[in-house]
Amino acid sequence: MIESTESRVAVRARPVASSPVLDVVVPVYNEEVDLGPCVRRLHAHLGEHFPYPFRITIADNASLDGTLAVAEALAAELPGVVVRHLDAKGRGRALRTAWSASDAPVLAYLDVDLSTDLAALLPLVAPLISGHSDLAIGTRLARTSRVVRGAKREVISRAYNLLLRGTLAARFSDAQCGFKAIRADVARELLPLVQDTGWFFDTELLVLAQRAGLRIHEVPVDWIDDPDSRVDVVATALADLRGIGRLGRALLTGALPLADLRAQLGRAPLAAPPGRVPAGLPRQLVRFAAIGVASTCAYLLLFVLTRGALGAQPANLLALLLTAVGNTAANRRLTFGISGRRHAGRHHVQGLLAFALGLALTSGSLAALHAVTDPGRAVELAVLVAANLAATVLRFVLLRLGMHHRR
Numbered sequence: 557m558i559e560s561t562e563s564r565v566a567v568r569a570r571p572v573a574s575s576p577v578l579d580v581v582v583p584v585y586n587e588e589v590d591l592g593p594c595v596r597r598l599h600a601h602l603g604e605h606f607p608y609p610f611r612i613t614i615a616d617n618a619s620l621d622g623t624l625a626v627a628e629a630l631a632a633e634l635p636g637v638v639v640r641h642l643d644a645k646g647r648g649r650a651l652r653t654a655w656s657a658s659d660a661p662v663l664a665y666l667d668v669d670l671s672t673d674l675a676a677l678l679p680l681v682a683p684l685i686s687g688h689s690d691l692a693i694g695t696r697l698a699r700t701s702r703v704v705r706g707a708k709r710e711v712i713s714r715a716y717n718l719l720l721r722g723t724l725a726a727r728f729s730d731a732q733c734g735f736k737a738i739r740a741d742v743a744r745e746l747l748p749l750v751q752d753t754g755w756f757f758d759t760e761l762l763v764l765a766q767r768a769g770l771r772i773h774e775v776p777v778d779w780i781d782d783p784d785s786r787v788d789v790v791a792t793a794l795a796d797l798r799g800i801g802r803l804g805r806a807l808l809t810g811a812l813p814l815a816d817l818r819a820q821l822g823r824a825p826l827a828a829p830p831g832r833v834p835a836g837l838p839r840q841l842v843r844f845a846a847i848g849v850a851s852t853c854a855y856l857l858l859f860v861l862t863r864g865a866l867g868a869q870p871a872n873l874l875a876l877l878l879t880a881v882g883n884t885a886a887n888r889r890l891t892f893g894i895s896g897r898r899h900a901g902r903h904h905v906q907g908l909l910a911f912a913l914g915l916a917l918t919s920g921s922l923a924a925l926h927a928v929t930d931p932g933r934a935v936e937l938a939v940l941v942a943a944n945l946a947a948t949v950l951r952f953v954l955l956r957l958g959m960h961h962r963r
Contacts, residue, residue, distance in 0.1 A: 576636070577608035578681055579660035583615045583650040587668050588622040594668045595630050595637060601674045608685070609636075611660060615650035616641045648757025652750065655743050661685075663743055667734035669782035676777045681737045689773035690742045690821070691765050693728060694735030698776035705781030712789065716796065723800050724763050724807070728772050731759040735777060742770060745821060749812060755792050756799030763803060767814045769822025808889075815894070843891040851883040856937060868922055868936065917943045 602610045614627040627639040655663045662684045683689035696703045720726035858875035921943040
């Protein structure tokens with residue numbers, strides 16, 4: 557049978573008695589030696605330890621050796637094994653094709669070298685079968701993980717994940733481990749938004765899932781590095797950097813429909829019991845405080861630069877207005893996770909209301925100070941900082957009330 561998706565795909569399989577609960581995809585390129593032992597071992601493990609019907613899909617990425625022939629022989633030999641042949645390379649392309657065509661409610665993939673111990677497979681997919689989580693990843697960076705690999709790969713892996721935290725605010729620990737699973741209903745919504753067809757596919761999928769408010773389950777794994785790995789580290793690293801830049805721009809410009817995804821798939825914040833801190837509030841306070849410090853520094857700098865030419869009150873008005881607009885935009889994106897133009901006008905009106913309150917506090921403080929004495933510049937700045945702190949508390953309350961429930 558021939559199916560057409562991103563490229564010509566051929567599917568050959570032995571009949572399966574019942575629809576699978578889990579579809580495990582094994583993407584391969586020129587793996588005629590390792591493919592047979594991998595699939596037989598995986599099939600035996602699932603047959604013995606997995607309590608639901610399963611399917612193993614071999615996704616051949618335009619192999620040039622005998623990989624396709626080996627895959628077809630395995631499909632003829634083992635029940636529940638199918639083959640999908642793609643005419644174009646790319647692990648991400650293979651996963652998108654196989655996952656999009658699957659009828660299983662839970663989808664997974666693992667690398668053909670089986671570096672990850674298969675004992676972690678059931679813990680990986682169980683939260684997805686139960687509905688507790690939306691995606692699941694194996695992590696080699698948890699304290700309880702047991703990993704054997706060289707120093708070079710260890711440093712590269714940790715540096716990459718630190719880079720993701722710094723640039724894309726990733727909260728998952730290991731983006732690159734070739735051991736992941738996703739619910740099919742979630743995959744249907746996320747896959748059309750993932751542009752990468754290569755190694756950055758995993759990272760892009762996880763970042764979109766996190767930004768959409770989905771729950772990502774992490775499983776510590778036992779992992780032994782494959783010394784025969786054919787991954788081009790330099791080329792992959794450059795492609796990953798380009799992917800980070802592209803995805804970062806899309807997130808900053810609001811080009812992705814994250815608000816719609818969050819409304820459709822995301823898990824709503826838990827209602828806090830009386831006397832308890834609301835969910836997400838500590839993290840929001842930290843980000844709001846960081847933005848507040850930057851805004852206050854910018855405000856004071858603008859005030860000092862314009863104070864001599866404009867006078868105290870006009871300089872205060874100008875500095876407060878400019879920093880209020882920037883502060884609202886930064887909190888909208890970074891503190892409350894809102895992107896795109898939806899409700900942007902309303903949010904900036906709320907920001908201007910907070911600006912008006914801040915202006916009243918700071919201008920009133922300046923007026924009261926000058927009515928009592930002729931202060932020096934240092935005293936003037938100290939009074940403004942105190943008034944700004946009070947205005948900042950009011951700003952957070954107003955912005956949280958206006959934005960937190962409209963994400």
